[in-house]
Amino acid sequence: MGEEMKNTNNSECPSDLYDKFCASNSCTEILELFDRMCESLSIAPPRIGGADHHGFYHRFKSLLRTTKSMSLWTKLDKRASESVYADGNACSKNKVLIIGAGPCGLRMAIECAFLGAKVVLVEKRPQATRNNVLHLWTYVPYDLKALGAKEFYPRFCTGGIDHISIRQLQSILLKTALLLGVEVHINTTFNDIIEPTDDAHHGFRADISPVDSPVSQFDFDVLIGADGKRNTLKGFKRKGARGKLAIAITCNFLNKRTTRESLVQEKGGFNYLYSLQMFKDLNDKTGIYLENFVYYKADTHYFVMTAHKKSLLKKGVLKEEHADTSKLLGRDNVVYEYLVSYAKEAANEMTEYKIPDLEFALNHYGREDVAMFDFTSFFTAEHSSRVIERHGHKLLVGIVGDSLQEPFWPSGSGCAKGILGVLDAAYMVKQWGDGVDPLQILATKESVFRMFLSAWTSHSLFSKPQEFTIDPKTRYKNCETDFLKPKDVKYLYDDGTGV
Template sequence: MDAPANPAHGIFERFLRAGECREVLGCFEELCRELGLQGRGLQLYHGLKAALNYWSAKALWSKLDKKAGHKDYDQGTACASTKCLVVGAGPCGLRVAIELALLGAHVVLLEKRDSFSRNNVLHLWPFTIHDLRALGAKKFYGHFCTGTLDHISIRQLQLILLKVALLLGVEVHINVQFNGLIPPEGKAGWCALLQPSSSPLSHYEFDVLISAGGGKFVPEGFKRKEMRGKLAIGITTNFINRHSRAEVEVAEISGVARIYNQKFFQNLYNKTGIDLENIVYYKDDTHYFVMTAKKQSLLKKGVILQDKADIESLLSPENVDRDALLSYAKEAANFSTNYRLPQLEFALNHRGLPDVDMFDFTCMTRSENAALVREHNGARLLLGLVGDCLVEPFWPLGTGVARGFLAAFDAAWMVRRWAAGTPPLEVLAERESIYQHLSQTSPDNTNKNISQYSIDPATRYPNINLKAIKANQVQDLYLVGTVEVDHKRKSDNRLSTVVSRGAYEDLLSWCQASTAGYRGVEVNDFTTSWTSGLALCALIHRFRPDLDPIQTHQMMLDVAEQELGIQPVLSSIEMATMAEPDRLGLITYLSQFYEAFKTSSGVNFGVIYPVLMPHGAALVPLLCKVSRSLTHKRAQVRDPHPHPRDTPNPCPLPHPTYPLSCAVCPQPAARGDSSDECYFCGRRVYIVERASAEGRFFHRGCFQCRQCGATLRLGDYACDERHGHFYCSLHYPNPTGMDPAQDEPPVLPDGVRRVAEEGEEGGSRRKIVLTPLEKLKLSTLNLTSEAEPEPPPKPARLRLQAAPEALPAQWPGQAWEEEEEEEEEMGLDLGEEEKYPTWKRTLTRRGREAQMKRFCKAQAIQRRLEEIEVTFRELEQKGIKLEKLLRDEGGTPADQKTQWMNQLLYLVQKKNSLMSEESDLMIAVQELKLEEQQCQLDQKLRGYMNKEESLKTPEDRAAEQEILVQLLEVVNKRNVLIQIQEEKRLSELQP
């Protein structure tokens, strides 16, 4: 194409294509000089429009005019008299600067660097894609969101937003660092302390400061809080993308997590020694990989030289072998793409080094408030936060840029309200009301009509209450004069609360009132009154007569756990045979019944520790049964010498841990018959740290898979009851190699006709009799909705591609050839006859979107489980200290022991609340595992469905039948989980 005759047109073209920050700024400055334009803000934008009557520019003006015409901006006059300083030219800082410019404000943006060098790639939510397109993103970057996964490199995103900001009149200054605020003196206004101090902006006075400077910089006056999980080490790496055909053919990985796909990560570890929790691969300017690695794997591979307790020291440069890190990252990238990426060569970062980084995201921080106002000498300054300094994102979720943009819109709305003269406390209260929604936002719970999104929060957040927080609740966010900030976090004072009455007396009175009138039951204490088991059975029967528990301790403990979610604290042996049961353990156990039933009893004795009923914990035993059947179903092997409990005349004692030593069954005793001894390590296990499964008691940290050592969770483990061994679902042994579930035919869902039996030599096999349409409906269960039309059969020319053993079958590009689509989108002309039809692309995109949602959900669950684990450890440390104090027979005053008891009971209830949340999360984990299985089977089934019936071999038909059987089983299991959740929801609604 010939260069435009008008020099300004050529400069504008260079501006559009500029790929470096300084180049963009230089081209824009040259363009303004060429056109003789001066000024700032929308005045400059209108001057550009009038002077640059060029076809390439006209399309961009059309988009920006449409954006600027929204009613929220009042034709660019809403904030015409407002002066704003934005700190940081990251995506969020640039985005808020654009909105403030559209409002008509004078906007100055500072950036301490002079280049955009971050190659890392961001996942984009649908609304961010629509928003960027409305700003003309495709005009600046033609490859914007052209693939089947929606993402963009941080560098490209910054370039797009910088160009838009400049066109709208934002003043951008690079190589200038913000170091603080200078309060106004005399008649002057608020200014910034800058480096270099010689910057002309040192005298710029502003009345709004928006910080987008990242998590390490938060203006004085804001309070931060931490969200800490278990040790999490992330690795990012970028390889050069030459856009060759071979590179185009390699499918991206929208994300896969260990929590629902253990097999892939086990294969990776077995073949390479690399142990990961998750991995993502995107193609953009670079081949971008991000993963979470386990510390022991990094130590064994020599990446981390020495194990250190302090995370900062652990990952310090002097403790990391850089070459080993590069090798680790490259090996993980090669394996995850099945070694199909040719000649992996590292891209370089801004320091000219291979772009590989290892970082810690164990602890993430967020601001307790989103805004504040400072006043000095009568001059007010509104301060707001966006981006990482507001909420540090958890990288696998793709929330950083999405919630960052939402926060940018919210901040712009706040400035609009400020400029309109709204009282400061009302502005702050409304901003904090909106901020409450930010951390919970997702594509599923924001408004669906993304084309209507604006800076008005009501267009984005459903049913938002802008007055949820009142003005009198944010008075501490209005700071007058010198700011004195207490950077220490507030301690949890709830444990020091003095209870009006003794918890011991309250609990005993409640137990006596609740068991009164039952024959043979007389509760006088927390020792011998409970040894027969009748008192506990009476207590359950008093409030839940429908449960009809058998009068033995073990059955009672089982009923309490399975129906009420109350985990045992003592074993049935201890409760039945000891003349003096563990009084402290019994009290903490009974306190859970009190919390569960005190509302029903109509009795409240004044105990003021919180009601933290473990609603979800009752699902743990059932979850374990569902978990056992997900991948390795237990073989039914009959013991030739059955235990006496299985005979018509069982042993008079219950047996929670088989085998046990007793008069009838003289097998040697195993660990687990004592509740204060860990079943696995044999060490003391205190009440608050005590966990229980299958009648065994143990430390949570000792609950591990016998084969691989992976930490197990209640609700996601398998138990070999014969030997008392515990396993993860991947390693649960199946001695016979048979699948017991094959004994029963699956129940067909609605719309599928029947299951028939065909006699064969040596037995029978099932045959699923389905029409092609029924098969199609079954195979698209999690890809299309019922309201959508069914796609036509895929052309026979598309052949099945064998999936490598190392990869899950449903990964993009592994089950179907999708090269044509990707090549077309990258600009490679394959000819019309070789291109995929529209319905195929739609299904491919939906499949990948579903995979992305599954991955994000898995990572959110994993992160929350890790935070819960950390909280458990904190509770355990406090609980152990309290238990030791309570068991000390020294001369401690009774009042002091009462206070300790109250604190211990509070810890127990808080632990139970966390267990309830954990069990709810484990339900979601089981759902993800089943969704993953269904997706894999769906991909396999499509391969046979799209093959001409006349071309199918007997082996093809047999394989298709087996896939149908497995798919139906997965559907049935998903239905079971749905039923569990519905029953749980209904039970929680009951008074």
């Protein structure tokens, strides 16, 4: 097929820019290339107080018709045609602010764009830098391929085990979100909600840093917290469960893509219970005592393992024993050089030294990409949604991703459950756009949240991921969306009277 497109600004060729945009893995570069593409096509990207988001995707699509872009448009059009989006009119009057451009914030932005809402996303960092790799449950590759994962990253899910690096996933989703008309502001931090006052001529706004950000002027009626484990949004209590001490180490090494590297087998998950002898032999030989171990080959060679405290003390990684885990793993108690050598030795041993010359990838501090995390306790949000009403303005608030439930990385729950929670939240936004009674929306959402919480493996889901939509009934087995009634969720409706 021939390449056909309008280039009203002849300085740059849109198809060349699009190729660069597809290949880029840097958040700032993706944003810059997107703006340059828009300029070369003489199309204004959606902006607060500027160009409208309605119809942006269709205008862009009609101007950029290369062989490469056509395959993406076909996929996005198919997704957009799902009846649940009502041709992009389901939420065409709603304005959504999303906090955080992690995988879940970006995935949420895409759903809200399909629903037709004006979507603004703020991210406090300038770049996505995490090399770590996410294991994907069966349905996730279907979900991501339908959004152009293969177009932006042809290597996506070509190996034996489905996985993707966090950074790569963010890049893919950022590109799709931009093309669908989402407005993304990096280096922009959400601090708090600003409630409308009696005499204010605007609705709910956000306290944003920097203060002169245009996002400070954005009135929204939906706010989604996708800002990770630390969750800045107030009003969402958590409950924690403390388990047995679990110390995870992650590390990334350069993948030089040599033939020898390509022959090394990935290891989807060795657990102590099933591989007792192997872990015992490793301990006898090296003093490294692991409880489980995962190795994925992606843009990097990625390893995640849980290590016994005793062996970390014995190998000098931890200086002293502490009953308090935050002190045990505190910066002052960890000898970074020994952590580096512990991780490298474990990676070499567990892959039988088959990866030649393991060389660390660098993290965003320019140091060996190795980190140690505490998985001893897990938190879960007590609820996933609320509504605030002030002076006639109503705000729907939800949380998704790691803010909703802390993931256990070796099981891949972060991404898999993260996207499930996003789809649940998108359904809630759709109901808001449809004008359903707010208490009913909250009751449905919290009923769905119960199913979300109990979905710990992909077995809790239907087996045809191609049929998954934002409607929970298409995804969860035994879906009970009316388990809770409006009277049960009154405490989630805050009208300022404190009742």
